[in-house]
Amino acid sequence: MGDVILNIIGLSKSYAGIKALDDVRLTLKKGEVHALMGENGAGKSTFMKILVGLVKPDSGEIVLEGNRLEKSDVNAILKKGISMIHQEILIVPELTVAQNIFLGREKEITGSRTGWLNDQNIVARATSLLQEMGVDILADVKMKYLSVAQMQMVEIAKAISNDARVIIMDEPTSAISDKEVATLFRIIRELKNKGVAIIYISHKMDEIFEIADTITVLRDGKYIATKNASELDNASLIAMMVGREIDKMFPEPVAEKGKAVLSVKNLSKKGKFSDISFEVRAGEILGISGLMGAGRTEIAQAIYGLALADSGTVEINGQEVFIKSARDAVNAGIGYVSEDRKGLGFIPELSVKHNVTLASLPEHRRGIFISDESEDKAVNKIIADLKIKTSGVGQKVTHLSGGNQQKVVIAKVLLSSPKVIILDEPTRGVDVGAKFEIYKLIHNLTAQGIAVIMISSELPEILGMSDRIMVLSKGRQTAMLTRKEATQELVMKYSVQ
Amino acid sequence: MENRLATKFRSVGQYGIFLAFAIICLGLALSTPKFFTLSNLMIIGTQVSINALLAFGVTFVIITGGIDLSLGSMVAVTGVLAATFAHPDTYPVIVPVFAGLAGGLILGAFNGMVITKSKVPPFIVTLGTMTIGRGLALILSKGRPISNLSDAFNFIGGGNMFGIPFPIIILILAFAGCSVILNKTILGRYMYAVGGNEPAARASGIRVNHVKMWVYTICGLLSAMGGILLTSRITTGQPNAGAGFELDAIAAAIIGGTSTSGGTGTMTGTLIGALLIGVISNSLDLLNVTSYYQQVVMGAIIIGAVVLDSMGKEKSV
Numbered sequence: 001m002g003d004v005i006l007n008i009i010g011l012s013k014s015y016a017g018i019k020a021l022d023d024v025r026l027t028l029k030k031g032e033v034h035a036l037m038g039e040n041g042a043g044k045s046t047f048m049k050i051l052v053g054l055v056k057p058d059s060g061e062i063v064l065e066g067n068r069l070e071k072s073d074v075n076a077i078l079k080k081g082i083s084m085i086h087q088e089i090l091i092v093p094e095l096t097v098a099q100n101i102f103l104g105r106e107k108e109i110t111g112s113r114t115g116w117l118n119d120q121n122i123v124a125r126a127t128s129l130l131q132e133m134g135v136d137i138l139a140d141v142k143m144k145y146l147s148v149a150q151m152q153m154v155e156i157a158k159a160i161s162n163d164a165r166v167i168i169m170d171e172p173t174s175a176i177s178d179k180e181v182a183t184l185f186r187i188i189r190e191l192k193n194k195g196v197a198i199i200y201i202s203h204k205m206d207e208i209f210e211i212a213d214t215i216t217v218l219r220d221g222k223y224i225a226t227k228n229a230s231e232l233d234n235a236s237l238i239a240m241m242v243g244r245e246i247d248k249m250f251p252e253p254v255a256e257k258g259k260a261v262l263s264v265k266n267l268s269k270k271g272k273f274s275d276i277s278f279e280v281r282a283g284e285i286l287g288i289s290g291l292m293g294a295g296r297t298e299i300a301q302a303i304y305g306l307a308l309a310d311s312g313t314v315e316i317n318g319q320e321v322f323i324k325s326a327r328d329a330v331n332a333g334i335g336y337v338s339e340d341r342k343g344l345g346f347i348p349e350l351s352v353k354h355n356v357t358l359a360s361l362p363e364h365r366r367g368i369f370i371s372d373e374s375e376d377k378a379v380n381k382i383i384a385d386l387k388i389k390t391s392g393v394g395q396k397v398t399h400l401s402g403g404n405q406q407k408v409v410i411a412k413v414l415l416s417s418p419k420v421i422i423l424d425e426p427t428r429g430v431d432v433g434a435k436f437e438i439y440k441l442i443h444n445l446t447a448q449g450i451a452v453i454m455i456s457s458e459l460p461e462i463l464g465m466s467d468r469i470m471v472l473s474k475g476r477q478t479a480m481l482t483r484k485e486a487t488q489e490l491v492m493k494y495s496v497q
Numbered sequence: 498m499e500n501r502l503a504t505k506f507r508s509v510g511q512y513g514i515f516l517a518f519a520i521i522c523l524g525l526a527l528s529t530p531k532f533f534t535l536s537n538l539m540i541i542g543t544q545v546s547i548n549a550l551l552a553f554g555v556t557f558v559i560i561t562g563g564i565d566l567s568l569g570s571m572v573a574v575t576g577v578l579a580a581t582f583a584h585p586d587t588y589p590v591i592v593p594v595f596a597g598l599a600g601g602l603i604l605g606a607f608n609g610m611v612i613t614k615s616k617v618p619p620f621i622v623t624l625g626t627m628t629i630g631r632g633l634a635l636i637l638s639k640g641r642p643i644s645n646l647s648d649a650f651n652f653i654g655g656g657n658m659f660g661i662p663f664p665i666i667i668l669i670l671a672f673a674g675c676s677v678i679l680n681k682t683i684l685g686r687y688m689y690a691v692g693g694n695e696p697a698a699r700a701s702g703i704r705v706n707h708v709k710m711w712v713y714t715i716c717g718l719l720s721a722m723g724g725i726l727l728t729s730r731i732t733t734g735q736p737n738a739g740a741g742f743e744l745d746a747i748a749a750a751i752i753g754g755t756s757t758s759g760g761t762g763t764m765t766g767t768l769i770g771a772l773l774i775g776v777i778s779n780s781l782d783l784l785n786v787t788s789y790y791q792q793v794v795m796g797a798i799i800i801g802a803v804v805l806d807s808m809g810k811e812k813s814v
Contacts, residue, residue: 304700306699306700325699325702325704326699326700326701326702327702327703327704329702330701330702331702336700338700343694343696343697344696344697344700345697345700346694346697347689347690347693347694347697347698347760348693348694348760349689349693349760349761350689350690350693350760354686354689354690358686358690358698358701358703359701359702361683361686361687362683365683368682369677369681369682370681370682370683370686412701416702
C-alpha cells in the first residue's frame with residue numbers, strides 16, 4: 001500500500017434537520033481495499049452518494065490526490081477517477097457489452113468528430129479490456145444475455161476504462177455465486193496491484209475478512225473507528241457496528257417437536273430438481289443448504305405453487321394437497337417468504353398496513369366491505385409482536401429499512417395463519433441487529449408449533465438455526481444431517497458432491 | 498430521516514391538484530362574474546358528467562397497471578343499443594338502460610377476458626376493441642343516427658331532480674360508488690396490489706386475473722352509463738359519438754394523480770381532474786377563447802400536471 005489517494009474530513013449532511021452523516025472521515029491509500037461497515041441506516045449510502053456527486057454535503061472536504069473536489073457533479077467526479085459499481089447494476093440491456101462500456105464516451109473513444117459511430121473500434125477496445133481482466137465475456141453480445149456476475153464484470157471494465165483510481169463497490173456479491181465471488185476477488189486483487197484503491201461495502205463478514213485491508217465502521221451517521229482488518233475478528237467487528245456485544249448470535253432452539261406437518265415425496269421438475277423427499281414437524285426448523293443452482297428456491301416455489309413440479313406429492317398433516325397456485329398454497333396453510341423481497345415480497349407503494357393484511361384480507365370482510373376495526377387490530381398486534389419499526393401503519397413499505405421490509409413480508413405470511421412457513425434467504429440484505437431479531441422471531445414461530453423451512457446461503461446461519469439440514473447439489477438431495485452431526489465442512493462436502 | 502422529507506413532498510404532490518383547482522376557480526371567479534353563478538356551475542357539472550364517468554372507469558384500470566382505449570367506442574355502442582329500445586310507446590325506460598349497460602358489461606368483460614387469457618398487453622387488446630366497437634355501433638345503427646326517443650329516456654340526460662340536473666345526480670352516485678369500491682372493498686385493495694407489484698400480489702394468493710376481469714368489466718359498465726347519458730342528452734343514438742372520449746378520460750385520471758405505471762391513484766383525484774378539464778373549457782368559452790386554443794391549453798395542463806407530480810416524486814428519492 002502506498003500514498004494517500006483520497007482523504008475525506010468532517011463530512012456532514014442533514015435531511016430535514018436530522019443528521020444522516022455527522023463529521024465522518026476516511027483516508028484511502030493507493031492499492032488498498034477499504035471496507036466500509038455499518039448497519040442499515042448507519043449512513044453508508046449517503047456517504048457514497050456524496051462521494052460520487054449525487055448528493056451535496058452540508059460541510060466537509062474531499063481531497064483526491066491533493067486536490068480538493070468542490071461542487072463536483074457526477075460526470076466531473078467520474079472524470080477525476082472515482083467510479084462506483086452499484087448494487088443494482090445500471091446497464092442498458094438492449095445495447096452490447098462494448099456499447100455499454102463506452103456509453104456516453106463514444107466520441108472521445110473513437111475520435112470521431114461527426115457523431116458517426118464506429119462499433120468495430122469500440123468492440124475491439126472492449127475485447128482487449130475484458131481479456132486483460134481475464135474474464136470470458138464477448139464484447140459484441142447484448143447485455144441482457146449476461147448473468148448478474150458478468151454484468152458486474154462489465155461495470156468494472158467500464159470503471160477501468162474510465163481510468164478509475166478509486167472504485168466503490170456496493171454489496172457486489174449480493175447476487176452472485178461463490179465461484180463468481182472468487183473471480184471478483186481475483187480481479188479486485190489485480191486492481192490492487194495496479195494501485196487502484198477500493199471502497200468495499202458488504203454485510204458479509206467472511207468476505208470482509210478475506211478481501212479487506214482496512215475497515216472503517218459507521219454507526220448512526222457517526223464515524224466510529226478505522227482498524228486494520230487483521231486486528232479485528234467477527235465478534236469485535238459486530239460489537240463496533242451495533243455498539244454492544246451480541247454474545248450469542250443464534251438463540252438455542254427450545255420448541256418441542258410435534259407431528260410431521262409437511263411431507264414432500266418424490267418431488268421432481270425436469271432440469272431443476274429430482275426425487276426430493278422430506279418432512280418437517282411442528283416446531284421444527286429444517287434448513288436447506290446448497291450452492292447457487294442447487295434447486296433450493298425452485299423446490300420452495302414448487303411447494304408454494306409459483307412454479308409447478310412435474311411429479312411428486314405434497315401432504316399437509318397427512319392429507320395430500322394439490323397446489324396449482326399461490327392461492328391454493330395459502331389455503332392449504334403454507335406460507336412463503338421469498339428471497340426476492342422486492343420482486344415477490346411486498347407492494348412498494350402500499351402502506352405497511354395494507355401490505356401486512358394482503359394475504360388475509362377475506363378474514364376482515366364484513367359484507368362487501370373491509371372492516372377497518374378488525375384489520376387495524378390484526379395489524380397493530382403483529383407490528384408489536386414482530387417489533388416492526390415504522391413511522392406509522394400508513395408508511396409506505398418502500399421507505400422502510402431492509403430488515404423492517406423483511407418483517408413486513410413475514411407478518412403478511414403469518415397473518416394468513418400458516419401451518420408451515422418457508423423462509424427463503426430470510427436475512428439477505430438485512431443488517432446484523434435485524435438479523436438477530438429475525439432469528440428470535442423464527443424461534444417464536446416454532447414455539448407456536450409452526451413448522452419452518454429455512455433456505456440460506458450462509459452456512460453459520462444454517463448451522464446455528466436448523467434442527468436438521470437437507471443438503472442439495474445440482475437438484476439432488478445429497479444429505480439429511482442432524483443438528484449434532486452437521487459441520488461447515490460436512491455441509492460443503494455434500495453441497496459439491 | 499429521509500422518510501419525513503419524502504412524505505412532505507408526496508403530500509404536496511397529492512394535494513397539489515386540489516390547490517391548483519382551487520386557485521384556478523378563484524382566478525376565474527374574479528375575472529368573470531358569470532363563472533360563479535349557480536346556472537353556470539350546473540352547466541359545468543352536466544358537461545363534466547360523461548367524461549367523469551369514463552374517467553372513474555379508466556382510473557380502476559390504470560391503477561391495476563392497465564389501460565383502456567375502447568371507452569369512446571363503448572360509449573357509441575351502448576348509446577346506439579339504448580336508443581334502439583328507447584322509441585316512444587315501445588318499451589319502458591328500464592329496457593334501453595339495461596340494454597346499454599349489458600352492452601358495456603359484455604364489451605368490458607371481453608376486454609378483461611382477452612387480456613387475462615392471452616397476456617397480450619391491454620393497450621393492444623383495447624385498441625382492437627376500440628375498432629370493433631366502432632364497427633358494431635355502425636352495424637347496429639345501419640350507419641344512421643337513431644332519433645325519436647321517448648321523453649322518459651330523454652329525462653336521463655336532460656331532466657332535473659330537486660332542481661339539480663339528473664346527470665349531476667348520476668355523477669355523484671357513481672363517484673360515491675367507485676370511491677367505496679376502491680377504498681372500502683377487498684377488490685379495491687387488490688387493484689392497488691396488482692398494479693403496485695403483480696408478481697407479489699400473485700404470490701400473496703391474490704387471483705390477479707379475477708381482479709383484472711372485474712376492473713375491465715366495471716370500466717365497460719361505466720362507459721355504458723356514459724353512453725346512455727350522452728344519447729339521452731343529445732336525444733339521438735349516434736354511431737360516431739364518443740370518438741376520442743377515452744383520451745379525455747385518461748387525461749382526467751392522470752391530472753388527478755393516477756400514475757400510468759400503476760399502483761397509485763384516487764377517485765377524488767380523478768373527479769378533480771375531470772372538473773378541472775370542465776372548468777377550463779367552460780371558462781375559456783366564457784372568455785371567448787376559440788376552441789383551437791382550448792386544445793393547446795388543455796394539452797399543456799396535462800403535461801404540466803404530470804411534470805409537477807414527477808418532480809414531487811423525484812425529490813423524495
